[in-house]
Amino acid sequence: MLSTMQDIPLTVTRILHHGMTIHGKSTITTWTGEPEPQRRTFAEAGTRATQLANALRDELGVQDDDRVATLMWNNAEHVEAYFAIPSMGAVLHTLNLRLPVEQLVFIVNHAADKVVLVNGSLLPLLAPLLPHLPTVEHIVVSGPGDRSVLDGATARVHEYEELIAGRPTTYDWPELDERRAAAMCYTSGTTGDPKGVVYSHRSIYLHSMQVNMTESMGLTDKDTTLVVVPQFHVNAWGLPHATFMTGISMLMPDRFLQPAPLAEMIEREQPSHAAAVPTIWQGLLAEVTAHGRDISCMKTVTIGGAACPPSLMEAYDKLGVRVVHAWGMTETSPLGSVGHPPAGLTPEEEWPYRVSQGRFPAGVEPRLVGPDGSVLPWDGTSAGELEVRGNWIAGAYYGGITGEPLVPDDKFSPDGWLRTGDVGVISPDGYLTLTDRAKDVIKSGGEWISSVELENALMAHPEVAEAAVVAVPDDKWGERPLATVVLKEGATADYQTLRTFLGESIAKWQLPERWALIPAVPKTSVGKFDKKVIRKQYADGELDVTTL
Amino acid sequence: MLSTMQDIPLTVTRILHHGMTIHGKSTITTWTGEPEPQRRTFAEAGTRATQLANALRDELGVQDDDRVATLMWNNAEHVEAYFAIPSMGAVLHTLNLRLPVEQLVFIVNHAADKVVLVNGSLLPLLAPLLPHLPTVEHIVVSGPGDRSVLDGATARVHEYEELIAGRPTTYDWPELDERRAAAMCYTSGTTGDPKGVVYSHRSIYLHSMQVNMTESMGLTDKDTTLVVVPQFHVNAWGLPHATFMTGISMLMPDRFLQPAPLAEMIEREQPSHAAAVPTIWQGLLAEVTAHGRDISCMKTVTIGGAACPPSLMEAYDKLGVRVVHAWGMTETSPLGSVGHPPAGLTPEEEWPYRVSQGRFPAGVEPRLVGPDGSVLPWDGTSAGELEVRGNWIAGAYYGGITGEPLVPDDKFSPDGWLRTGDVGVISPDGYLTLTDRAKDVIKSGGEWISSVELENALMAHPEVAEAAVVAVPDDKWGERPLATVVLKEGATADYQTLRTFLGESIAKWQLPERWALIPAVPKTSVGKFDKKVIRKQYADGELDVTTL
Structure with a gap:
């Protein structure tokens, strides 16, 4: 009708x-x-x-x-x-x-x-x-x-x-x-x-x-x-x-x-x-x-x-x-999302909402897709790639004046959702927290490990200047994290010390086995960690890797 | 494209x-x-x-x-x-x-x-x-x-x-x-x-x-x-x-x-x-x-x-x-419209905007259509019927399960705008002030006279209890206003006095020639002036009309 x-x-x-x-x-x-x-x-x-x-x-x-x-x-x-x-x-x-x-x-x-x-x-x-x-x-x-x-x-x-x-x-x-x-x-x-x-x-x-x-x-x-x-x-x-x-x-x-x-x-x-x-x-x-x-x-x-x-x-x-x-x-x-906190909170309670990526409006429908392609719950802990759907969300790219629209598999799901390339969690009340880029996440035995989370935890150690974590191939788990660490001048911490320190805030199964000290983390022209370079150095055997 | x-x-x-x-x-x-x-x-x-x-x-x-x-x-x-x-x-x-x-x-x-x-x-x-x-x-x-x-x-x-x-x-x-x-x-x-x-x-x-x-x-x-x-x-x-x-x-x-x-x-x-x-x-x-x-x-x-x-x-x-x-x-x-005043005004300056019908959002496009069917300017004085266009505006009525949509001429313009039946003016900054219902307006020589404006002006006279103004047929002008007045008890004002009083706030060409004293203004079941009844009384010769 x-x-x-x-x-x-x-x-x-x-x-x-x-x-x-x-x-x-x-x-x-x-x-x-x-x-x-x-x-x-x-x-x-x-x-x-x-x-x-x-x-x-x-x-x-x-x-x-x-x-x-x-x-x-x-x-x-x-x-x-x-x-x-x-x-x-x-x-x-x-x-x-x-x-x-x-x-x-x-x-x-x-x-x-x-x-x-x-x-x-x-x-x-x-x-x-x-x-x-x-x-x-x-x-x-x-x-x-x-x-x-x-x-x-x-x-x-x-x-x-x-x-x-x-x-x-x-x-x-x-x-x-x-x-x-x-x-x-x-x-x-x-x-x-x-x-x-x-x-x-x-x-x-x-x-x-x-x-x-x-x-x-x-x-x-x-x-x-x-x-x-x-x-x-x-x-x-x-x-x-x-x-x-x-x-x-x-x-x-x-x-x-x-x-x-x-x-x-x-x-x-x-x-x-x-x-x-x-x-x-x-x-x-x-x-x-x-x-x-x-x-x-x-x-x-x-x-x-x-x-x-x-x-x-x-x-x-x-x-x-x-x-x-x-x-x-x-x-x-x-x-996509805006970080207004929900109603009825004190400034302290508002803080985690304000530093999150925020909440979605009705016009942007989100879903988290896990390593196995399943849609994940909004429980604040299940990490998946964020996909979105809505009228102001792209469903393709411009194919040029004579071509068809471009719909790359890695950018759009078969049912038309945009794959954002961002990995994160959604809380039960609908707030998004991004933890990683999908390309940098470590896919270990059907679970995802956030490289950013490991890096932040490592860099909280007083003797660590910088740390970059990348995925490297692993026969048993598919991928495992490799931790590359830049120590501060005069630092004496060894790998086992750092791993123990990490273990205080990170689940045991996520802790890296492979470690390498490097003089500096390679960076892109805009100053971001260039993890492509680290992965290539590892593949080419250029890093001095210790396995714990 | x-x-x-x-x-x-x-x-x-x-x-x-x-x-x-x-x-x-x-x-x-x-x-x-x-x-x-x-x-x-x-x-x-x-x-x-x-x-x-x-x-x-x-x-x-x-x-x-x-x-x-x-x-x-x-x-x-x-x-x-x-x-x-x-x-x-x-x-x-x-x-x-x-x-x-x-x-x-x-x-x-x-x-x-x-x-x-x-x-x-x-x-x-x-x-x-x-x-x-x-x-x-x-x-x-x-x-x-x-x-x-x-x-x-x-x-x-x-x-x-x-x-x-x-x-x-x-x-x-x-x-x-x-x-x-x-x-x-x-x-x-x-x-x-x-x-x-x-x-x-x-x-x-x-x-x-x-x-x-x-x-x-x-x-x-x-x-x-x-x-x-x-x-x-x-x-x-x-x-x-x-x-x-x-x-x-x-x-x-x-x-x-x-x-x-x-x-x-x-x-x-x-x-x-x-x-x-x-x-x-x-x-x-x-x-x-x-x-x-x-x-x-x-x-x-x-x-x-x-x-x-x-x-x-x-x-x-x-x-x-x-x-x-x-x-x-x-x-x-x-x-349709909301009466938020524009920026930068004092409370006193805001007042006329707040008591107006307000300003249109982008989704509601307004136009005023004058007695001759022309679209009128937004000058705050040109009065016309308000017509509106937009996605949440009706373009027809339901015709019943077997019928076509109903599109009555008096409700929709040929180009699909809703005729609101309201008459008013729009200010240069887009604020609507409604003055009358279209059916109650007096169409005199190609111009519109607001019955409500005449009524309000008449009722401002200290000896007038109520007043209703309706359109009556006129050979020369098409329609002219008939003023029906209920005087307060003991009042002595005559028609000429009232007409002179009206002339202080109303343009001369709008002043009624026809006047009648009535015991009470007929009302509808919800207490509104029932002008249909007055028009019928006039047509049937039941009113004692004096022409000045």
Whole structure:
């Protein structure tokens, strides 16, 4: 039996129209490094987005489904692109300017971007790549920066402001299918080529509603959010779209992401919220401590992108800034879980909930899958790989313009759930605690051993500087842990001492038999333990391994 | 270009599963009149809903799309029905126990309800109707009340608790199309037969998200809401579904809707929020004033269903309870607009926004249509009929089991918008102020004159007891206002005096030429002005009309 309700597509266009009318007075403030920031209302930005759409269609020939890329910081023009491009039926492709240049070249070609909107300050990054980007027909430059590096480019070069000036302020927006592509973002996979996630109008609309639900960021049009998380990184966690839905004002740092200008814009503009990864908060904390900055205007800040050290959360608590931990990834739009503690607890009781990855909203259905493929209970101890299902969760990757969607077995289950690659436990009341990456977990006799847990326990020993634990093949158990340890200078602890120490906090069957002292743990370019290298050293017999 | 996102139906089933797991500890507390209320967690209620679905299928033979009616107060069992029935693929039909019995009989037959779940306390209402309800095969009784009135019924009679006891606590819920019927509610139309609105899983899911957005009720799992608005009235404004989405606990008054027990349950259970129509709040205010009750636990209360008198809002403000005004109707699920003022205003500046009908969320697109059918600007002065569009807005009425959907011209525009029948203005910043019902507005020479505005202005005169203004035919202008006035005892004001008084606040072209003194304004059974009667008296020449 069918309902009698209207059926209206959930589109970015609707969010744009709503934001520029009902919330027309809300503002986007962009830091410029000048005495005054740039200030623009949602009504003005929405009108300019409309002019941009007209320009893209009439001047640049952008058509349905054409990919329009952005290589931009967080600023008002980037927000305008966020609305203009999907609303006209084209696809916004945000380019991650932190990617290695080979990967940047790969994704522009893979997406076959026709246009690149670029900030002038990023031209030195883009210009050298242009000879390798044959699909790019137009470059639209916005903001300060030397244009001469584009001399000789074969693509046509436009100035953003000149391009939109005088264009019509209305657009006969198409009525789009809500399942149609609206935006895309490539993962920065450490192995293999980057993979493209293509967000739909439906997924962005529903995700925007979720961001505005009380259990997520909980902001209103009385709030201003400092959007530090880049717009080139999972749509700035959905904030530009979500803010237009409820009128939250935005403070945009553009390229001024260093602790000193961040502290200055917080003091001057008084945002009530901010969103960023832990490293930003580490840097800001040092700035606040060193120079006595006052950032107490921020009632809450959302931290995600990596696990937040509890010490960092405590430090912000003391400044009167409440840290809310969240978990997500490019494939989850990214809002996966949020660390609001349950009701009725003391601050001490809230703590383990706050440092967990948090609780799932109704739109994200989780399950833990164990080593044998079975679905595990939520008992706080059964560790499995986290799989998720929902409307703003990817079910495939972009296969390129001529190909089928990519559905790698190791990324999606046969019944369509996203395999997150994260291993953890879920408590009986639904809180997620991640313990490891699936690729680093040790699969021993049908049970999983967390390498991270062993490492943390080892590094708690006063004579251990660093420790990395990896899985190595074992005839009897399939895999067993190998502990590689860097001792502090002058340390005298032997393996048996360390193993006994480990045994105080770790179950006996999980204790490593194989041990090796190493001079330093090999690291990736971003400073993470590079366990691939250790596994290879072990396989190649390069480590001096003692078996207890 | 298609996205790579998963496509998961938005269903009530998903809300049920989420609420009973992630928010399993949240509670439904039902008032019983006994020393202790009934307390049940979401986990328990969800399990019982699952058992109910098993019973309805296995014992009562309920199949896909069968209508299962409820004639119940607000209580935990009614919440269980809210989830069991839609989740199994059947259709929940909430019966409004305040309807005239002829209309109750009409809607049960029109919906062809197969089962009626009924509270024991409501059997005296149901039993006499049963001979007229041939489609009803099963009656399921819950809660206290004399069952003997059902003696001799042809339908099979079941006890709710016995029916679900021992049933399986799991159910292989079907994967439902999100556009499928989930629930239905008939309007209590004052003219003609009641009309059925059929909510879909999609509309309920999206509406639930909206209720949980910061710009709506803004509650979290730290809150308890006192749900006074009946579950038989537009799904209790969506609260039972919305609370399962974010874990808001519910306090349910069952049949104890009188001011004294309401005050008592507030004092004892300390809800942080409540939702009800203005008459409930009037009664509670009198109780609080007379007996010094403390209801300050409620941070906010949502008032809707009828315009809330500003004096009532002020009285609650003084008690420390913030009143939030909302507008909606059965056809809008009902969340249409909410009266949160914009940012940055003083309490005095906020006031006109708070007493307005409020601001629309992104999911409800409004337009004002003027007398000539043109769409009017949002200038705060152009008055038109409010039309709305969105996923939780009806686009038709239920046509009965063999019929097509009903799409009356006077209720839906040719392009599918709902004609609300309300006339008002929208401010430049998107706030709605309703001034009249469309049927009562005076259409004079292509402009609209608000009868309510003229009445309020007239009743402000110290010698006027009551005044009703209706449209009467006019050769030159199409329609003109007729003012019927009830003077206070001993009053001496003549028509010219009243007209001059009106002219101080009303534009000259709107002033009535036709006047009549009447002994009392005719009223409907619920105490509203019955303008049909006045129009008929005028047409029949029964009024002593003076033309100035």
